[in-house]
Amino acid sequence: MSNTDDHVPQPEPKTLLLVDGSSYLYRAFHAMPDLRAVPGDPASAATGAIRGMINMMQKLRKDVRADYAACIFDAPGGTFRDELYPEYKATRSPMPPDLRTQIDPIHEVVRLLGWKVLNVPGVEADDVIGTLACLGTRHGMRTIISSGDKDLSQLVNESVTVIDTMNDRRRDVAGVEAEFGVPPRLMVDYQTLVGDTVDNVPGVNKVGPKTAVKLLQEWGSVDNLVANADKVKGAVGENLRKALDWLPKGRALVTIRTDCDLKDHIPGFPALEDIVINGQDSEKLKEFYERYGFKGLVKQLETHDVPPELLEEHQSRKKVGPGERQPAGLFDEPDLSGPSQVTNLQYDTVFTWEAFDTWLARIEAAPLVALDTETNSLDEMRADIVGLSFSTEPGVACYIPLGHNYPDAPEQLPLEEVLAKLKPWLENPEKHKLGQHVKYDRHVFANHGIEVRGYVHDTMLQSYVLEVHKPHGLASLAERHLGRTGIDYETIAGKGVHQITFNQVSIDKAAEYSCEDSDQTIDVHRVLWPRLEQDSKLKFIYDLEIRSSEALYRIERNGVLIDGTELERQSKDLGHRIVQLERDAHELAGQPFNLGSPKQLGEILFVKLGLPVVKKTASGAPSTDEEVLEKLADDYPLPAKVLEHRSLAKLKGTYTDKLAQLAHPRTGRVHTHYAQAVAVTGRLSSNDPNLQNIPVRTAEGRRVREAFIAPAGHRIASADYSQIELRIMAHISEDEALLRAFRENIDVHRATASEVFGVPVEQVSSEQRRYAKVINFGLIYGMSSFGLARNLGIENAAAKSYIDRYFQRYPGVKTYMDETRLAAKSRGYVETVFGRRLYLPEINSPNGPRRGSAERQAINAPMQGTAADLIKLSMVKVQETLDREQRRTKMIMQVHDELVFEVPEDEVDWLKAEIPRLMASVAELQVPLLAEIGVGANWEEAH
Structure with missing residues (x-):
């Protein structure tokens, strides 16, 4: 007889969300820049951790649906663990003062956001979390703990999961065992054996994670292990027996309590109704945001104060499409200076010619149209169109x-x-078009034989110019500037191995997604473009970026011819060299070992050979990184062999083995992608493949450039600026000695050596010139006397003396550096000669290393940024000249300060005369610009 109750659907278990607030606030503090209630005023209240905490809590609430929720913090004062073991946490650094002042405001704002806040005197946050998680299980709830603390893994069971949102890690039962090697039920045993260095809890001496797992797999538990301690052999057994008296106390210290009495803090405890998640208190939140200077959040409240449950449903969808390379960051401050006025959406799906003709007429009549392609690939050279969307107004x-x-x-x-x-509308330059990352869309149309003209705006580049330090993806822009969110690409296409291509997405979903792309693009443009129009310098930079996008599209489309046979030959040679280096290393070590294993290398270098330890890793092991090996290589042969082995293996794996494989099947050429909106200095980034990082300081690296060849009847030409950043330094600093050297065409390094060493220019030795060159370039990058000493292999005192003499001879440089640091601290950014803004979020940071790094960037960024502007100006002017004169010469690469060409033999003389003239004439500085050009059968020969 069947039981009808078996067919009654069971209700979904309710969800309890527990946030490790102490973990969150430290992460927020260290991840955020040094924000202040009064921007730029280091004396005003620090707000970075508060702002980060707000973002993290808002994001978590959107990402995790919960019926009950609490945010738990450590309370000040001791706990039972301090009484049990006075040295508990004794090695922890005190809380930074700037974080301590933000604790109370963080508690306040988390409450205002609708969360129950718990900080229980005498009880650690982990124990409160453990008690509530256990209670949730007893109530039949599903519990999610949000924390980066691995210790909480001991709480995991079938109904309790720990998520680490910052590292995208999920610790369920399977996840814990995969990560630690033991199931959650043995995590306390595991921690008892290993100990906890963060909390200063000893374990068994020299028992690390691998040994602990092995012991637990063999004996099943710590109790059984202790009972059989006399049977454990070797050093492990000896150390275990020495720790037997300690282990019960160690176990008590690492075990999270699940039986705390919380009735004084949660009314009705052990019931959980008091920690139901609430709506935010918008009125008090507004007061709070105003008090701490969060203007974007104030505007968000004023214009988008909707019920939290509706806000969550809408904001749970974020768009990541083919044209976007940078997702929104967790710590972005919303700037809703131009909130969207869109209230009703009119999205049409075109299936008939009648509907098409109606929209074509609307498109042709519109003064500006946002356009977006949907494709079957992120590779712009191979992508085919699946659909198109257009928007004529928000x-x-x-x-x-x-x-x-x-x-x-x-x-x-x-x-x-x-x-x-x-096609007639697309190729008409008078029909103005707008896009988000238009270079991608231009390639897609070109794959179908259409050369789009009339792209006058790109919202990605608008953002890049206005707010270089923030993300430039469309989802981030729409949320930051409009308060609008949209459909996440993974929502319609799935994720990971199960993700489908866009041609398999249902048309109804695809239509909403794509229409939203174009709609939000034109809406964002209406906010950003007026801001650019109001600032003539930023408008100039934006115009340069738009024109650079056109030139880069052409360079990417042209591609570069690769000699696969030459690369194969180089790979074989490198392979032989790598094998021989490995043999040499084994001989020097006295035994075979894996050169790619830091652990094995460390044992050989520091245990067997007894080499000095230069520095240690975070785990306390001797470091074998490149910096350490370079230092050791000065005195010992084995580190030198390992360095050479690493260098050649990387060259082979990255370039000689792979370049030919990246050639496009249709063109037979390699087509790199230039990311235009990534580097804060304005420099381009090359990838797939990266053509800007070929290690040309070595003979093997330079040889790789021999494989970049010209087709029959053509030559390769390379044109680059000579000493461009030093010339920019002379222009910016207006130092008379530097200006004179460049104006009189004196070798600037000889001139510097003459000034620093006090000898006539004609008597400067090659060694003195080498020293001067290191000083010239080192100071541009903010090199200290310590760095100079290390670079030149001299004493610190000598290096300091050289720098002092340099500044005595070039006082204008010293004045420029001092004034630039002060200006950066006051404004929060520096500028290039042409007005590009380079933001420095850490320039007033209380963290010394971060502040020091920002100060060095303040010195160098205007020069590196101006150099980036100059090469873009050259690239644009050269391409326009090639088009105007209908030359067959093609630009095929841009590598930092260098332009590379594929030139027909009958245009070589024209190019050698005209290109340097064009590059020297793009700007008028106080010193002449000089571009030098070389021509050869391949890229290396052209140098």
């Missing part, structure tokens, strides 16, 4: 599906016919 957009081919997909308009009808 809230109004259409999607034209063209290549969705999943089962039962509706009939769509034919791709080639649609593109043929759109």
